[in-house]
Amino acid sequence: GAVVSQHPSWVICKSGTSVKIECRSLDFQATTMFWYRQFPKQSLMLMATSNEGSKATYEQGVEKDKFLINHASLTLSTLTVTSAHPEDSSFYICSARAHPSPNEQFFGPGTRLTVL
Amino acid sequence: QKEVEQDPGPLSVPEGAIVSLNCTYSNSAFQYFMWYRQYSRKGPELLMYTYSSGNKEDGRFTAQVDKSSKYISLFIRDSQPSDSATYLCAMNQGGSYIPTFGRGTSLIVHP
Numbered sequence: 001g002a003v004v005s006q007h008p009s010w011v012i013c014k015s016g017t018s019v020k021i022e023c024r025s026l027d028f029q030a031t032t033m034f035w036y037r038q039f040p041k042q043s044l045m046l047m048a049t050s051n052e053g054s055k056a057t058y059e060q061g062v063e064k065d066k067f068l069i070n071h072a073s074l075t076l077s078t079l080t081v082t083s084a085h086p087e088d089s090s091f092y093i094c095s096a097r098a099h100p101s102p103n104e105q106f107f108g109p110g111t112r113l114t115v116l
Numbered sequence: 117q118k119e120v121e122q123d124p125g126p127l128s129v130p131e132g133a134i135v136s137l138n139c140t141y142s143n144s145a146f147q148y149f150m151w152y153r154q155y156s157r158k159g160p161e162l163l164m165y166t167y168s169s170g171n172k173e174d175g176r177f178t179a180q181v182d183k184s185s186k187y188i189s190l191f192i193r194d195s196q197p198s199d200s201a202t203y204l205c206a207m208n209q210g211g212s213y214i215p216t217f218g219r220g221t222s223l224i225v226h227p
Contacts, residue, residue, distance in 0.1 A: 041220075043217045044204070109158050110157065
């Protein structure tokens with residue numbers, strides 16, 4: 001149980017284009033999902049917290065207009081990187097909190113984004 | 117000073133060794149402590165979850181929390197090459213569900 005999937009697992013795009021990443025909780029309902037960014041040999045950096053049916057809460061320094069997050073249902077959250085640039089290339093990981101174990105986050109497998 | 121400090125390694129050990137991974141932290145309000153294992157190009161997987169001080173054992177893994185010293189450890193007994201991964205510690209305050217992560221320790225278990 002508690003499986004989180006992400007799609008796509010990797011994507012290569014041209015500079016200036018937008019990329020959408022999906023995060024799904026497959027066997028549980030996730031009232032809260034989190035989006036992280038991870039650079040090589042670095043820790044996870046929380047980008048935003050996404051609650052179903054409401055606007056995402058972004059961490060300081062994360063551009064809301066660049067990283068659009070939508071949490072339309074209890075099993076799906078999406079991250080759209082708009083007008084991507086090479087510096088946006090990174091490993092993006094989502095996680096979901098499964099009620100009623102709020103301190104246990106289950107992570108997706110990650111999406112590797114490369115912007116040319 | 118970062119809230120959570122973790123030596124990035126790499127830590128290289130022979131198969132069968134006992135591995136000790138550690139994190140220190142500065143926020144005395146942290147109450148929930150987690151260890152995640154992350155294989156290359158994969159998302160983190162929750163290994164151990166501990167509340168407050170004390171020990172918790174699960175198979176070959178033992179998690180220890182010493183709140184007085186603000187120090188947590190993960191021990192791996194009889195280490196296997198398949199344990200080679202990056203191990204991230206994480207912790208958060210009661211009532212707050214967003215953990216603070218360490219940068220991870222890279223572990224290499226060689227046959």
